[in-house]
Amino acid sequence: MTSFVTAATAVDPTLETFENDIWWIVLIKLVGVFALLLLLTLFTINYERKVVARMAVRPGPNQVGPKGWLQSLTDGLKLPFKEEIIPKTADKVVYFIAPVISATTAFTAFSVMPFGGVVNMFGHQTALQLTDVPVSVLVLLACSSMSVYGVVLAGWASGSTYPLLGGLRSSAQMISYEVAMGLSIVAVFMTAGTMSTSQIVAAQASGDPVQLFGFEVTAPGWYAVQLLPSFIIYMIAAVGETNRAPFDLPEAESELVGGFHTEYSSFKFALFFLAEYINMITVSAFCTTLFLGGWRAPAPITTFWEGANSGYWPLLWFFGKVLILLFGFIWLRATLPRMRYDQFMRFGWKVLIPVSLVWILFLAFFKVARSGAISDTTRWVTTGVVAVLVLAIAWGWPSPKKPKQLSIEEELHQRPPGSFPVPPMDLQVPPSPRVRRAVAERDPVSKEV
Amino acid sequence: MTVADVLLLALGAVAVGAGVLVVTSAHLVRSGLYLVVSLGAMAGLYLVLGAELVAWVQILVYVGAVVVLLLFAVMLTRAPIGPSTDLDRPALPAVLIGGGAGLGLAALFADAFRWTFYAMPEPGTAERVGEQIFGGWVLPFEVLSILLLSALVGAIVLSRPDIGARAAATATEHERGA
Numbered sequence: 001m002t003s004f005v006t007a008a009t010a011v012d013p014t015l016e017t018f019e020n021d022i023w024w025i026v027l028i029k030l031v032g033v034f035a036l037l038l039l040l041t042l043f044t045i046n047y048e049r050k051v052v053a054r055m056a057v058r059p060g061p062n063q064v065g066p067k068g069w070l071q072s073l074t075d076g077l078k079l080p081f082k083e084e085i086i087p088k089t090a091d092k093v094v095y096f097i098a099p100v101i102s103a104t105t106a107f108t109a110f111s112v113m114p115f116g117g118v119v120n121m122f123g124h125q126t127a128l129q130l131t132d133v134p135v136s137v138l139v140l141l142a143c144s145s146m147s148v149y150g151v152v153l154a155g156w157a158s159g160s161t162y163p164l165l166g167g168l169r170s171s172a173q174m175i176s177y178e179v180a181m182g183l184s185i186v187a188v189f190m191t192a193g194t195m196s197t198s199q200i201v202a203a204q205a206s207g208d209p210v211q212l213f214g215f216e217v218t219a220p221g222w223y224a225v226q227l228l229p230s231f232i233i234y235m236i237a238a239v240g241e242t243n244r245a246p247f248d249l250p251e252a253e254s255e256l257v258g259g260f261h262t263e264y265s266s267f268k269f270a271l272f273f274l275a276e277y278i279n280m281i282t283v284s285a286f287c288t289t290l291f292l293g294g295w296r297a298p299a300p301i302t303t304f305w306e307g308a309n310s311g312y313w314p315l316l317w318f319f320g321k322v323l324i325l326l327f328g329f330i331w332l333r334a335t336l337p338r339m340r341y342d343q344f345m346r347f348g349w350k351v352l353i354p355v356s357l358v359w360i361l362f363l364a365f366f367k368v369a370r371s372g373a374i375s376d377t378t379r380w381v382t383t384g385v386v387a388v389l390v391l392a393i394a395w396g397w398p399s400p401k402k403p404k405q406l407s408i409e410e411e412l413h414q415r416p417p418g419s420f421p422v423p424p425m426d427l428q429v430p431p432s433p434r435v436r437r438a439v440a441e442r443d444p445v446s447k448e449v
Numbered sequence: 450m451t452v453a454d455v456l457l458l459a460l461g462a463v464a465v466g467a468g469v470l471v472v473t474s475a476h477l478v479r480s481g482l483y484l485v486v487s488l489g490a491m492a493g494l495y496l497v498l499g500a501e502l503v504a505w506v507q508i509l510v511y512v513g514a515v516v517v518l519l520l521f522a523v524m525l526t527r528a529p530i531g532p533s534t535d536l537d538r539p540a541l542p543a544v545l546i547g548g549g550a551g552l553g554l555a556a557l558f559a560d561a562f563r564w565t566f567y568a569m570p571e572p573g574t575a576e577r578v579g580e581q582i583f584g585g586w587v588l589p590f591e592v593l594s595i596l597l598l599s600a601l602v603g604a605i606v607l608s609r610p611d612i613g614a615r616a617a618a619t620a621t622e623h624e625r626g627a
Contacts, residue, residue, distance in 0.1 A: 089530060090530070091476075091478075091479075091530045091531070093479075094478070094479070094482070133501055134501060134502075134574055134575070135501050135502050135505050135575060138502070138505035138506065138509060139505055141505075141509055141513075142505050142508040142509045142512075142513060145508075145509055145512070145513025145514065145517075146508070146512060146513055148513065148517050149485070149517070152517065152520055152521070152524070153478075153482075153520075155524075156478060156520075156524055156530075157530070159530050164524065167524070168521065168524055168525065171517055171520070171521050172521065175514060175517060175518065175521075178513075178514070195502075195575055
């Protein structure tokens, strides 16, 4: 193994770095990721409750531990000791497997997440990332698509109506939003030219210089800036994918009691709970990696502090970004009402997916034009033709016909025979006796005037 | 036998065994789960052969989307917990046809490539798969996409019988109104 430069510069791992790991280093990293996820989950639950409480102007959990920060730990310890109730109609085997699938896929997804560059761990050079493969982004997507099984099977195996409806909703929702999510990531693949998470982070280290009106401007390296539409689509799809508010239809408590996990209790419920929060952390970490420069320090820091990306410092930047994104999740939950199911599906299929397809097409054209494969005149001509075409289509697009406003009498007349009777339109509701009495008592005052 | 050989055999056995369970199980949803195991074992085979991209796409598409849709459809129509008693097609013809086709194809391939040795190609990276698909195999790829598109349109037409009949329907409505 070649000697790495361990000075105060960031060292990007390559795929060979992971092949050279010794087994006990891998074991340490594995246990580290596992413990980290558990701790982060406990923290996030408390974080969410406190932030939501703050936004609702109430104290939130403040009894257990310093300022209530141990509340979720006690909840987590309490849950496994509760009584386990399994419905008689349940399919026992699948009922048992479902939460296991949910938790396992949630943990597995984190194995390809890069937390930092190459560090010195007990005298060995290793990357702060459990493992990496050339297609590690696909591994992550595969894990998130496998997690649908946990939800669907839990809903079905409970042998009860509300969980089944929740499971069905959820599978439709997750499949729909997975498409939009995958399409938004395609833009990152095209720009970075790789599918490995560590390489994508490396590709965002510096922006490429752009000639703009004779000046050379260095575009920011973060894909959140370079590929803003993809970033926005990813964020929306991530909320839909994790079943969080305002897209938490699978567990809409006002309609479905608790959705797919209504019949679950005790430890199995705890596993679902854990999986939901880990998924939230995973999509945030994934977003950090793909769009926010990964573990590298934000732009102004590195200019006056050279060593910001060296050693274990990247952990700070990485988790700082993840916590900000998690705050966004919680913020959404505290402020937005739940969407209706048809609005939600229409938004996913008719807005997000077409927009990301058009954006990818545009990006591909941009890449080809910039690579110098076509001449300058061709570039301007094609751009002009496309712009004119888009304008023409937008101009000539048939606007939806507004339905004629019918008066109430006409609407009543159109109702099919056998409809419910309606009260007469000129019905006068007499004032209640109490109001009449109150008015009568007030009368002497008016007489005085 | 190398480790790769052993893994290939074991994963192949898992894939075939799970495939047999898919058709013999009387539990509808569980046979869907066996299908997941079978397709997952296929992905494992691709991994052993060094085609990582194909393996993960297999999991992403087949395990993560196709079978989920299948289970979704089963649950939408009816989702019986426990064995279904009305799965009573005679098994013998199916066994004969399936076993015959499988064994015959296996024998054919074993005979054809028995004495041919192929050097293990480079691991199937995304670049190589892309070059192959959009280079030598672009025509089958495009034909397949047209096939899928026509299937999609056909499904919409079948599930929306009201589209073609709209004019007639509005005409009858007008008559009723008058």
